[in-house]
């Protein structure tokens with residue numbers, strides 16, 4: 367699978383604000399050599415689908431419930447990705463575990479964003495507001511954002527970028543989530559840009575950023 371020019375499929379189940387941040391960065395020319403060719407959701411009401419339609423990007427509502435067997439669901443997904451010549455997948459609030467069959471075809475070409483500093487506060491049950499509740503319950507002073515490559519284990523693959531976000535005494539899970547989300551919108555486009563520039567090398571769990579000068583404005 368070619369490393370350059372990203373034909374991106376975005377998988378999103380919710381609001382899709384991270385998808386919007388990436389799309390805006392592409393439209394503004396901050397990320398070159400990349401375009402979003404397909405937006406996939408398991409939720410027909412996802413905001414991400416609305417954004418895609420507004421931008422004339424093809425959408426696909428596909429959920430496991432539409433199929434009798436998991437293999438049939440994943441086979442259809444793979445066919446669609448092929449049909450749109452997808453070579454890179456961005457998970458942006460996708461609430462379903464990606465099947466190993468997809469992970470194998472798109473090895474080191476699927477990224478996810480997590481609203482905490484992995485490996486802490488990741489894994490099963492650690493999604494949405496639960497992540498921030500756990501960070502506050504543990505009395506952490508620092509939380510953050512992690513962009514990582516998706517491997518066969520949940521919230522586990524090689525880390526591409528991380529950025530810290532302070533936790534303050536008066537934080538509620540909601541206020542912390544809002545502060546973290548702002549940083550997500552900066553760091554996710556940065557990570558996609560690095561891939562589009564062919565500057566990410568992955569060896570096992572180690573990610574190297576080639577010619578490192580990270581920053582979307584640089």
Ligand code: GRF
Nearest residue numbers: 380381382383384459479481
């Ligand atoms: C983000 O907090 C992200 O870290 C998590 O799901 C949320 C998606 O938000 N994986 P949005 O749909 O992009 O607004």
